[in-house]
Amino acid sequence: MLLNIPHLCNRPLVLSANRVWRSYLGGSLLDAIEGKPGGEDGHYPEDWIGSAVEAVNPREHARAGEGISSVELDGTHHRLDELYRAEPEYFFGRGHVERFGAQPEFLVKFIDSAERLHFQCHPTKAFSRERLDSPYGKFEAYYVLALRPGQETGEVYVGFQWPPEREALKRMIEEQDITGLTACFDPLSVKPGDVVIVPGGTPHALGAGVLLVEILEPSDWVVRFEYARGGYVLPEKDRFMGRGLDFGLDVFDLAPRSLDEVRARNVCQPQMMAADGRCRRERLIGEAQTDCFQVWKISWHGECRREVKSFCIAIVLKGACRLGGPGGWTATLKQYDRVLIPHGIGQLSLQTEDECELLECYPPQSAPETESLLS
Known part of the structure; x- marks a missing residue:
């Protein structure tokens, strides 16, 4: 039985900002997206979207429930993780719930970097199961939205192009030899529209201004x-997941990765999956890249409709649109607005005067290719 909350049933949920404290600086572009005048960079450079994951921060900056999204329904704020647990089949469908439980099985964020992020590495799913008693590692992917004004290209550091031996890496970390650590990488240039995957075990960092x-x-292991x-x-x-440096070093994949290999293995090319008149859908990340989630993009002008067979978090990449759901529900969305689309709504209508693009993020084992697209 669905929750007795007006307007929850059979409509997408438009999501508001959910800023999270991090140890690096950024966030002025997120302030601008939120319409805040005079945005400034600070320690809230991330916005966690449709999240059921609690952030892990140093004790002095920790806040209970930080990272978990909420939505306002008839003047009352509801935590999304609680809504997910109350109505799991409505949000995710029975098959998803039987396999993964009452949560999306992935996390989506905006990241706005004023500076290069920490050099870091995340565990694989196998490492987490064996060594951290957790079902999740931290395979991650980036869709580049924009660069800071005046910046022509961005950079991402993906894998060691010049890997040190383990003991040499340990010494550089102990001494915080940042010059030596930086020399292990050749940064990859990125631009808006690029898609990059970073599997667990890969030493990496996001560059400044992206x-x-x-x-x-859905984890915060790092x-x-x-x-x-x-x-x-x-x-x-807070450096090595509550363990020591030797434990942290076990996470690293120290295989050398040339930039040519990174471009071939880690930069994803879109695959056209459907085109019908004014609408088209591309798969950006699928099962060939990871079993953790899928990422698609839908582009259209005028009006089109698509079936809904899976939970989805969608972000407006370009343009503006009117989104319609069952029962006459509509919402007008602008660039960078984000919306949660429950499994149970059945169908969406999409209307725009000019071309509009949505980034669509799906759970693992969903099948967006079976959702019909009609113009």
Whole structure:
């Protein structure tokens, strides 16, 4: 039985900002997206979208429930994780719930970097199951939205192009030899529209001045092997997931990765999956890249309709549109607005005067290719 909350049933949920404290600086572009005048960079450079995941932060910056999204329904705020648990089949469908439970099985974020992020590495799912007693590692993907004004290209550091031996890496981390650590990488240039995947075990960092959508496994596991960013030094317990440096080093894949290999293995090319008159859908990340989530893009002008057979978090990449659901529900969305589309609504209508694009993020084992698209 659906929750007795007016207007919850049979409509998407438009999501508001959900900013999260992080140890690096950024966020002025997110302020602009939210319509805040005079945006400034600070320690809230991320916006967690449709999240049922609680952020893990140093004790002095920890807030209960930080990272978990909420929605306002008839003047009352409801935590999304509680709504998910109350109505799991409505949000996710029976098959998803039987396999994964009452949560999306992935996390979506906006990230706005004023500076290069910490050099870091995340565990694989296998490592987490064996060593962290967790079902999740942290496979992540980036969709580049924009660069800061005056910046022609962005950078992402993906894997060691010049990997040190384990003991040499340990020494550089202990001594915080940032020059030496930086020399292990050749940064990859990125531009708006690029899609990059970062599997668990890959040492990496996002460069300065990049606004992107990050899609990842629903965890906050991280080995930060650079301790200080944004004028803040991470406490020892927050560097290696509450363990020691030797444990943290076990997370690393130290295989050399040339930039040519990174471009071939980690930069994803879109695959056209459907085109019908004024509408088209592309798969950006699918099962060939990961079993953790899928990422698609829909582009259209005029009016089209699509079936809904899976939970989805969608973000307006370009243009503006009117989104319609059952019962005459509509919402007008502009660039960078985000919306949660429950499994149970059945169908959406999409209307725009000019071309509009939506980024669509799906759980694993969903089948967006079976959702018919009609113009």
